[in-house]
Amino acid sequence: MRREALEVVANEGIGPYHLIRVKRGALHPGDPGQFFMLEAPGRVLPRPMSVCFAHASELAFLIDPIGPGTRALCELRPGDAIHLLGPLGNGWRLDVERPLLVGGGIGVAPLPYLSERLGRPPALLGFRSEWHAEAAALVPNAEVVLEPTYVTEALPGGYDVLACGPEPMLEALRALVPDAQLAWEAPMACGYGACYGCAVEVDGVLERLCVKGPVLAAA
Amino acid sequence: MLLLNASGCLDAMTAPPVARSLDAYVTKTITPLPREGNPPVRIAETEHGMLNAIGLANPGRDRFLVTVLPRLRELGVPIWVSVGGFSAAEYAETCAALEGVTIELNLSCPNVDEAPESAAEIVSACRAATALPLYAKLSPAAWDVAESARAVEAAGADGLSLVNTIRGLALDDRTLAPTLARGTGGYSGPALKPIALAAVYACAHATALPIVGMGGVRSGRDALDLIAAGASAVALGTILFADPDAPARVRSELDAECSARGYAAPSDARAIAHEAHAHAS
Ligand SMILES: Cc1cc2nc3c(=O)[nH]c(=O)nc-3n(C[C@H](O)[C@H](O)[C@H](O)COP(=O)(O)OP(=O)(O)OC[C@H]3O[C@@H](n4cnc5c(N)ncnc54)[C@H](O)[C@@H]3O)c2cc1C
Ligand SMILES: Cc1cc2nc3c(=O)[nH]c(=O)nc-3n(C[C@H](O)[C@H](O)[C@H](O)COP(=O)(O)O)c2cc1C
Ligand code: FES
Numbered sequence: 001m002r003r004e005a006l007e008v009v010a011n012e013g014i015g016p017y018h019l020i021r022v023k024r025g026a027l028h029p030g031d032p033g034q035f036f037m038l039e040a041p042g043r044v045l046p047r048p049m050s051v052c053f054a055h056a057s058e059l060a061f062l063i064d065p066i067g068p069g070t071r072a073l074c075e076l077r078p079g080d081a082i083h084l085l086g087p088l089g090n091g092w093r094l095d096v097e098r099p100l101l102v103g104g105g106i107g108v109a110p111l112p113y114l115s116e117r118l119g120r121p122p123a124l125l126g127f128r129s130e131w132h133a134e135a136a137a138l139v140p141n142a143e144v145v146l147e148p149t150y151v152t153e154a155l156p157g158g159y160d161v162l163a164c165g166p167e168p169m170l171e172a173l174r175a176l177v178p179d180a181q182l183a184w185e186a187p188m189a190c191g192y193g194a195c196y197g198c199a200v201e202v203d204g205v206l207e208r209l210c211v212k213g214p215v216l217a218a219a
Numbered sequence: 220m221l222l223l224n225a226s227g228c229l230d231a232m233t234a235p236p237v238a239r240s241l242d243a244y245v246t247k248t249i250t251p252l253p254r255e256g257n258p259p260v261r262i263a264e265t266e267h268g269m270l271n272a273i274g275l276a277n278p279g280r281d282r283f284l285v286t287v288l289p290r291l292r293e294l295g296v297p298i299w300v301s302v303g304g305f306s307a308a309e310y311a312e313t314c315a316a317l318e319g320v321t322i323e324l325n326l327s328c329p330n331v332d333e334a335p336e337s338a339a340e341i342v343s344a345c346r347a348a349t350a351l352p353l354y355a356k357l358s359p360a361a362w363d364v365a366e367s368a369r370a371v372e373a374a375g376a377d378g379l380s381l382v383n384t385i386r387g388l389a390l391d392d393r394t395l396a397p398t399l400a401r402g403t404g405g406y407s408g409p410a411l412k413p414i415a416l417a418a419v420y421a422c423a424h425a426t427a428l429p430i431v432g433m434g435g436v437r438s439g440r441d442a443l444d445l446i447a448a449g450a451s452a453v454a455l456g457t458i459l460f461a462d463p464d465a466p467a468r469v470r471s472e473l474d475a476e477c478s479a480r481g482y483a484a485p486s487d488a489r490a491i492a493h494e495a496h497a498h499a500s
Contacts, residue, residue: 193233197262
């Protein structure tokens with residue numbers, strides 16, 4: 001884990017989301033599913049964001065402006081600088097035989113990096129609308145379903161599922177695919193185990209998601 | 220000038236280099252029995268600070284003593300153990316079991332039900348149980364924090380930690396229901412700084428005890444303010460969440476502030492606000 005002030009290179013709208021690209025500096029990009037804490041200008045606390053792309057000189061984050069912190073991040077302009085802390089947490093295990101990436105909504109954010117690292121396996125993505133589904137273009141070999149169809153209805157059998165998405169989607173996947181690897185969310189103040197704010201129930205006990213996860217085994 | 224972390228704002232086990240960048244590491248509050256803490260949601264950001272209702276999640280006294288404390292000693296920095304409990308006897312039992320540390324009595328957590336005894340009664344019981352240095356951590360919500368400070372000084376405290384969080388409430392933007400599962404939480408961060416300054420200022424005037432000042436410190440200038448109000452050490456809390464490199468930064472900013480103002484060392488600025496006030500009035 002390392003903290004650096006880095007320059008924003010680009011801010012591009014993709015459907016309702018923003019793809020924010022920043023210089024990488026000396027930061028290690030980490031593994032797919034790991035995340036960084038991004039300084040949200042004007043806010044007291046940083047916000048956790050998964051790595052969407054990692055290139056030699058850049059990191060990219062796909063951000064859904066849903067509240068004050070994410071809106072501040074989506075207003076960044078090229079040339080602005082923000083602090084990044086990371087990489088943090090534990091990503092997906094990549095030693096799987098027949099990977100299928102499953103994403104819902106802004107849960108597609110970490111999948112482009114995961115897809116690249118796994119050699120572009122098939123992906124199944126669910127979105128609320130055509131507009132939201134513009135983000136599917138970031139993920140190779142993706143099949144898209146739109147509401148009222150859910151990814152769980154289109155899910156083929158016999159795959160190693162690696163997923164990220166809204167809690168109801170993850171709960172449904174957990175019930176269907178006991179060996180799935182699921183990336184969860186919790187409000188986080190620090191991302192590195194300091195605040196105990198990100199507690200989630202794992203096997204009946206409260207654990208810090210930033211330390212145990214964010215990727216957890218389903219069963 | 221000692222720079223510490225505020226209790227509950229750093230886990231030395233998940234971030235050893237951050238703990239080593241401090242002059243002493245303060246543990247999260249330890250209670251006699253293990254506590255899982257409050258259900259989520261436990262934290263919420265507000266405009267000028269954050270609310271937390273962690274609920275003193277900790278491994279409990281026995282597991283702390285056997286498995287955590289020996290590892291903390293390996294860090295090579297002095298250890299302060301924050302002690303909590305639900306009666307004076309509980310606090311005193313934990314104090315009696317500790318060796319080679321400084322003790323900070325958490326007499327002010329807004330997120331759990333309190334012991335029935337007063338702060339001074341708890342300090343007395345702990346004083347009888349240990350010869351280790353005893354700091355009393357007080358709430359800024361007390362009607363007269365200087366009065367509490369005098370009372371714990373008389374009961375045998377060796378120092379004060381000022382301040383803990385102050386109770387606050389945040390409502391969810393969509394539902395207008397409390398954001399935190401527990402309802403209210405402890406308010407920390409930048410908004411707490413003037414409240415902390417007032418408490419340190421009043422207690423430095425009322426007692427001769429050394430004071431660890433904390434509440435909303437983000438910069439060397441914030442640290443200098445607490446020192447000028449009477450603090451002899453400063454602790455970093457909420458800022459560590461955003462910036463784990465804050466200890467080194469705050470220290471160098473503090474040195475720069477001091478030399479720009481003609482102080483050879485931060486300690487030369489200690490309680491200067493009281494002199495300046497005496498001159499002005
Ligand atoms: C490990 C991890 C990786 C993440 N990666 C991304 C990413 O790549 N792109 C992205 O857009 N978002 C991501 N998020 C979610 C993002 O961090 C939150 O949306 C953001 O912190 C919300 O901040 P805000 O101030 O905009 O909104 P807030 O005002 O904090 O929240 C707005 C609403 O969302 C709810 N909420 C806030 N945070 C969370 C949360 N973490 N989980 C569930 N509900 C929440 C609040 O209760 C509120 O109703 C990630 C979260 C985690 C934990
Ligand atoms: C998430 C969180 C957990 C805390 N846990 C404890 C605790 O266990 N014991 C304690 O005495 N104070 C606890 N505090 C209070 C801090 O030690 C400190 O007094 C307070 O946050 C003010 O400092 P700050 O504004 O720099 O954060 C906690 C604060 C936060 C934000
Ligand atoms: S976000 Fe602070 S402990 Fe996990």
